[in-house]
Amino acid sequence: MRLGGRIAAAIEVLEDVGARKRPVADALKDWGLSHRFAGSGDRAAIGNIVYDGLRKKQSLGWLMEDDSASALAFGVVLRQWKIERDVLVKQLADDKFAPQLPTQEKLDGFFKRKLSKAPKHIKADIPEWLQFAFEENFEDDWIEEGRALAERPPLDLRVNTLKADVAKVAKALSRARPERTRIARHGLRIAAGTGPARLPNVTAEVAFARGWFEVQDEGSQVVSDMVFAQPGEQILDYCAGGGGKTLALSAAMDNKGQIHAWDADRTRLAPIIERLKRAGTRNVQVHEADEDISALAGRMDRVLVDAPCTGTGTWRRHPETKWKLTAKNLEDRVEQQEEVLSAAAEFVRPGGFLIYVTCSVLPQENEGQVYDFCENDGRFELISAGEVWEDLFASSDLKPWSADLKTITLTPAATGTDGFFLAVMQRRD
Numbered sequence: 001m002r003l004g005g006r007i008a009a010a011i012e013v014l015e016d017v018g019a020r021k022r023p024v025a026d027a028l029k030d031w032g033l034s035h036r037f038a039g040s041g042d043r044a045a046i047g048n049i050v051y052d053g054l055r056k057k058q059s060l061g062w063l064m065e066d067d068s069a070s071a072l073a074f075g076v077v078l079r080q081w082k083i084e085r086d087v088l089v090k091q092l093a094d095d096k097f098a099p100q101l102p103t104q105e106k107l108d109g110f111f112k113r114k115l116s117k118a119p120k121h122i123k124a125d126i127p128e129w130l131q132f133a134f135e136e137n138f139e140d141d142w143i144e145e146g147r148a149l150a151e152r153p154p155l156d157l158r159v160n161t162l163k164a165d166v167a168k169v170a171k172a173l174s175r176a177r178p179e180r181t182r183i184a185r186h187g188l189r190i191a192a193g194t195g196p197a198r199l200p201n202v203t204a205e206v207a208f209a210r211g212w213f214e215v216q217d218e219g220s221q222v223v224s225d226m227v228f229a230q231p232g233e234q235i236l237d238y239c240a241g242g243g244g245k246t247l248a249l250s251a252a253m254d255n256k257g258q259i260h261a262w263d264a265d266r267t268r269l270a271p272i273i274e275r276l277k278r279a280g281t282r283n284v285q286v287h288e289a290d291e292d293i294s295a296l297a298g299r300m301d302r303v304l305v306d307a308p309c310t311g312t313g314t315w316r317r318h319p320e321t322k323w324k325l326t327a328k329n330l331e332d333r334v335e336q337q338e339e340v341l342s343a344a345a346e347f348v349r350p351g352g353f354l355i356y357v358t359c360s361v362l363p364q365e366n367e368g369q370v371y372d373f374c375e376n377d378g379r380f381e382l383i384s385a386g387e388v389w390e391d392l393f394a395s396s397d398l399k400p401w402s403a404d405l406k407t408i409t410l411t412p413a414a415t416g417t418d419g420f421f422l423a424v425m426q427r428r429d
């Protein structure tokens with residue numbers, strides 16, 4: 001396919017996503033199934049236009065004075081992919097599959113308008129109603145933080161130290177030119193690439209089938225490390241989901257001790273079985289949602305609550321969720337988090353630790369949540385996560401946010417990771 005056909009396809013997918021409010025991945029998959037002539041390079045390029053457009057939907061719409069799917073797709077190739085206007089016009093002129101170009105007047109305006117003159121939430125590419133929360137969290141840097149959440153993310157891998165080491169995986173994947181992560185100790189990163197560049201399908205590699213690595217954002221690797229799980233301990237992963245963090249904890253414990261993996265949703269937990277097997281994990285007990293785990297109450301050295309959240313820290317990967325999020329969704333999540341935190345706390349032994357994690361950058365779900373919890377439950381005290389950071393990652397030149405010098409927030413702008421929040425609370429009695 002030529003560029004014109006790819007832009008036309010991206011417009012079709014963007015319209016589908018907008019009209020049916022469906023996940024981008026589903027819309028792209030359907031498009032691929034009904035256009036089997038498109039090669040993998042075409043599908044990657046179309047996906048990139050769609051995702052890049054959704055990440056910067058607001059700023060591109062403002063520059064184009066038009067937020068249609070077509071304006072967005074052309075905005076991406078002209079501004080983000082940096083294809084010269086004349087080159088684009090020429091390429092599309094004799095392409096019968098190319099969509100209609102925006103009018104001369106619209107394009108003139110697009111190139112004349114300066115984003116520095118746009119309202120602040122548009123510059124930051126975040127929904128206006130979240131501006132206050134961003135300001136509260138990131139002070140003078142909030143626009144930069146919003147913008148970083150609108151960039152393309154890299155592909156991060158966590159080397160499974162139960163089966164391999166960083167050098168071995170780097171060698172196995174050398175064609176993809178992975179580099180060591182700047183914070184995580186067992187991480188590799190494959191750069192995002194620009195324009196139509198596609199990321200390699202690393203899960204099709206033999207090294208993946210052998211369990212040498214997992215796909216896991218560096219931020220997720222870092223917060224898993226900060227649980228500080230020690231060999232021989234008893235750990236409860238209360239919101240284990242597909243097991244991303246469970247696997248990292250197991251490797252950190254060198255398969256010694258016991259991890260109990262639980263989740264309220266049995267279907268979310270299902271993939272964990274296969275992943276544990278591939279990783280060579282032997283110290284994880286999976287508990288189904290309807291299983292009674294009350295025998296573990298008051299006995300766990302550490303309980304990890306990787307709480308259900310709005311996912312604002314992962315907007316780079318799921319940009320459509322940025323524009324769908326409502327104040328009501330946020331309120332519901334906050335309520336759910338309160339319930340999960342109180343229920344999970346019952347499993348911590350006296351002197352043990354409760355670790356609260358979200359992949360959100362909103363203070364309501366983060367600092368607000370743990371301060372309320374500690375106020376209501378006098379047994380728990382917030383301790384300094386900054387000290388754990390220093391213990392583990394002092395050598396990194398990147399530093400997380402810490403509004404209160406106790407909890408930590410990772411962000412694409414500060415730490416080059418997805419957005420994550422982590423707080424550690426200790427049970428006194």
Ligand SMILES: C[S@@+](CC[C@H](N)C(=O)[O-])C[C@H]1O[C@@H](n2cnc3c(N)ncnc32)[C@H](O)[C@@H]1O
Nearest residue numbers: 239240241242243244245264265268306307308
């Ligand atoms: C952020 S995801 C977990 C991701 C997972 N830890 C990982 O690293 O792959 C949050 C999980 O919380 C679970 N959850 C929601 N409400 C819960 C509850 N009341 N108790 C336990 N888990 C719950 C959801 O099913 C979801 O799998």
